[in-house]
Amino acid sequence: MHPIYIISIIFIIAVIINIFIKIKDKKLIVNELIFWILIIIALILISVFPDFAVKTAHFFGFKSAFDFFIALSILVIFLFLFNIYKKIRILEEKFTRLIENIAINNSINSSIKNENEINLKSHNDEDKNI
């Protein structure tokens, strides 16, 4: 048996265990589940039908299954990166708006407080004069 298939089997077992743990802890999101199921299906296909990877690689114009695997991995990483970048940007924008609101509200509150203090002081001065 080729080493890649042994690695695939170990990886499939690890993923299945991970899924079961997450289901047990009720931490699994549907999208995540779909993603891991697709990975498992792909690995099973490669393991059961060794020619599948080679034929698929040739279909997409790659010389070997390994080249195809590397290119596919880069693509997946790039998609993850894009997703993370978007999420960070959204969070950063929300955080900025939050800081801005806190800063403006604090400034308005302190100016209202100052005005009240000035009004109170002038009131007291008027009372003293009377």
Added chain:
Amino acid sequence: MFKSDKIYIIIPAYNEASLIPTVLNDLINNGYKNIIVVDDGSTDNTSGIVKNFNVDLIKHPVNMGPGAAIKTGIDYALLKNAKIMITFDADGQHLAKDIPNLISPIINNQAEITLGNRFINNMSNVPVFKKIILKLGAFLMFLMYGILSSDSHNGLKAISKSAALKINIKSNGWEYCSEIIEEIMLKKIKYIEVPVTVNYSDYSIKKGQKIYNSFYIVSKMFLKWIFG
């Protein structure tokens, strides 16, 4: 004529305790009374010093960057019903005497935004390497957004209320200057470039945008350009 009480000066400040009194005195002595200082989470006594002046102080609890500080200042000025907002650096690079020329096209309805340009009158003592980087940045802005401004990263700008309501600043860092140019192009905002003097001192060079920071700005601009 435009009422001067509708003109607001926005000064983003981060650790500017040593020079901000000079900047505020220059503005106050030139008759500008609506001044908003946005202390961007300074760790020195910037806020304490600003409190001694009759200006509005807004304090970010944490350091967010000049773009976020400008956005906070603009939103606060809009709450105060400002008609024109002027963004002004806290490191002493900008001079109050340039403000009348900057706001004049907005008052005369010739533009909604005026962009200060240090290269038009060549009065600024711009260091050579900085000049090259700024010109390259301006060329990049032209390639990306089609606006040919020779000084896109000048912090001295005047923004009318109508333009401020259209412009959406999302960047927290120095790249907000490029973002304003992008917004001008996308939202077809009328703009004019006005000659201004940028005063380079050892302090302002030390405090201002670093050369290596320009690479960071370019990379962030590209990411935004690609990913939106």
